[in-house]
Amino acid sequence: MTIALAQLEQYLNYYLESSQIKDYCPNGLQVEGKSEINKIVTGVTACQALIDAAISQHADAIIVHHGYFWRGEEPVITGIKRHRIKALLDNDISLLAYHLPLDVHPLVGNNVQLANLLGITVDKTLNPDDHSIIGLQGHLPRELSVSEFAEKVEQALGRKPMVVDNGKPVQRVGWCTGGGQGYIDQAVLAGVDLFLTGEASEQTFHSAVENNISFISAGHHATERYGIKALGEHLENLYDIDIQFIDINNPF
Numbered sequence: 001m002t003i004a005l006a007q008l009e010q011y012l013n014y015y016l017e018s019s020q021i022k023d024y025c026p027n028g029l030q031v032e033g034k035s036e037i038n039k040i041v042t043g044v045t046a047c048q049a050l051i052d053a054a055i056s057q058h059a060d061a062i063i064v065h066h067g068y069f070w071r072g073e074e075p076v077i078t079g080i081k082r083h084r085i086k087a088l089l090d091n092d093i094s095l096l097a098y099h100l101p102l103d104v105h106p107l108v109g110n111n112v113q114l115a116n117l118l119g120i121t122v123d124k125t126l127n128p129d130d131h132s133i134i135g136l137q138g139h140l141p142r143e144l145s146v147s148e149f150a151e152k153v154e155q156a157l158g159r160k161p162m163v164v165d166n167g168k169p170v171q172r173v174g175w176c177t178g179g180g181q182g183y184i185d186q187a188v189l190a191g192v193d194l195f196l197t198g199e200a201s202e203q204t205f206h207s208a209v210e211n212n213i214s215f216i217s218a219g220h221h222a223t224e225r226y227g228i229k230a231l232g233e234h235l236e237n238l239y240d241i242d243i244q245f246i247d248i249n250n251p252f
């Protein structure tokens, strides 16, 4: 099966409601390649290694969570950005990127997918009064110790997390995939037992200790593999096209 690039983009924009979400980057088609697509590669970040893998797989399009053209970045196309974009254009490969729309989607979003993986039942958003705040809160089927829950995270993500354990059992969890460490304050306000995110900053440790909340930093990449993977599976069921998720190892 093949699909027209225009149809693919139109469907993704519709499904992920990208026009309704304010973001730090353009969501949708970022680099235009050939108009007919036979094979799609998906991945977390449009890094050179993912592009090289897509070229060797003869992909016609790449769909990622982290694309290009971030607010505040140098707008010129030099250095690694030139190499990446040149490789895409030379090989006629389109790049489609969905950032926040793929964090917050109720079915294939990173946050919902991570909950599924960790056996957390979603209750509501981290702050139901403020929709600009990404992240969710939910509960585990039974209380676990922080180390039991951390073990579960390690098993699921294949990476040892950083843990702040306040010694209390965990049942209510708040989480935000990726660089969500700043939302620890929202998790404290929500009254959850533990906050999980991808990244941690130096100050996150003190915030966790002084607010008496347990905290897990499980990796930006590791917590954000599952949205794009689920999106690819969704597209494969819908359009019967060849879609391959490629995980480029990233310890951060």
Ligand SMILES: [Zn+2]
Binding pocket: 066, 177, 178, 179, 220, 224
């Ligand atoms: Zn991210």
